[in-house]
Amino acid sequence: MLEKELQKLGLSDKEAKVYLSSMELGPTPVQEISKKAGVNRATTYVMIESLISRGLMSSFEKGKKRFFTAESPLRLLALLRKEEAEIKDKMRNLEEIIPHMNTLLAKVEERPRVRFYEGKEGLKAVREDFLRTHDKRIETIYSADYIRQVFTDDERKEYVDKRTEKGIKVRSIYTFEKGTLAVKDKTATRCKIPVSKFPLFCDIVMYSNNVAITSLKGRLFGIIVESKEFADTMRSIFELSWEAAEKYKEKE
Known part of the structure; x- marks a missing residue:
């Protein structure tokens, strides 16, 4: 004992x-x-x-x-008291430097965070990140032709189903040279524009405080920039594009 x-x-x-x-x-x-x-x-x-x-x-x-x-066992008591005093000193020292450390942390948090992904699996990871949006809305500009080359019908349907389950709505400006979209998406409001006038080779997505840009032609890669200011600016550009796209809107 x-x-x-x-x-x-x-x-x-x-x-x-x-x-x-x-x-x-x-x-x-x-x-x-x-x-x-x-x-x-x-x-x-x-x-x-x-x-x-x-x-x-x-x-x-x-x-x-x-x-x-x-x-004597009293030496144990003295040892514990010494350790207690040392811990209290360390706690006081830590309390003094915490404000300075928080200042350093705040400076780091102000910097945009950039993540890089490669290959089809990397692009899948980017798509999964879309589903973690906390404000339940996504704005996107993309080429349906290149999306179809990268992801199968089943993969696209699985993504749309997951997004629908989470109640995330999307507005899309897109090009599609080959016809109508195979995957039905009840949560999407779309505007199709002519590929001949506006060729697109990347997928641009704004969600929460993030902007994702993925290259869909040739080498597959993507980046996610986490910055509220950058995301808000890109949304403003999207809104401008959305209004302008009405002039060129094609029938789906």
């Missing part, structure tokens, strides 16, 4: 055994402590040195032998 309690106070299992054995035996050579503690002699030496360094044991020589003895 005492061993467990001493372990709770910071002693190791073997330190507790050696300390209690020494306390029971009184001043005695290491081999006696080792035998009573059930710890091999070499390890007992290591434990004794550790306990001596913490003021919990001491040693003296008598004749040609070296004797070891446990110090």
Whole structure:
């Protein structure tokens, strides 16, 4: 029982055994402590040195032998009080520097965060990020032709279904040379514009405080820029484009 309690106070299992054995035996050579503690002699030496360094044991020589003895349990109390004082000092120091650290953190948070993705799996990861939007709306400009080349009908349907389940609405300006969209999307308001006049090779998406741009032709890659100012600016450009697109709107 005492061993467990001493372990709770910071002693190791073997330190507790050696300390209690020494306390029971009184001043005695290491081999006696080792035998009573059930710890091999070499390890007992290591434990004794550790306990001596913490003021919990001491040693003296008598004749040609070296004797070891446990110090009073009050030394444990003094040790804990010392540790308590050190912790309080550390807490005071931390409380003093936290405001300075928060200032540094705020400066970092002001910087736009940019993430880069490659390949089809990377573009899937970008799409999954759209679904984490907290304001339940997305604005996007894209080429349906290139989207169809990258993602299958099933993959596009799965994405639309997930977005619908989350109640995320989307407004899209898009081009599509080959006909009508195969995937029905009840949560989308779309404006189709002529590809001959407005060729698009990237997918641009605004969601929450993020702007995602993915390259759909040739090498597949995407970037997500996390910046409220950048996202708001891109939304303003989208609104301008949305109004202008009415002039060129094609039948779906």
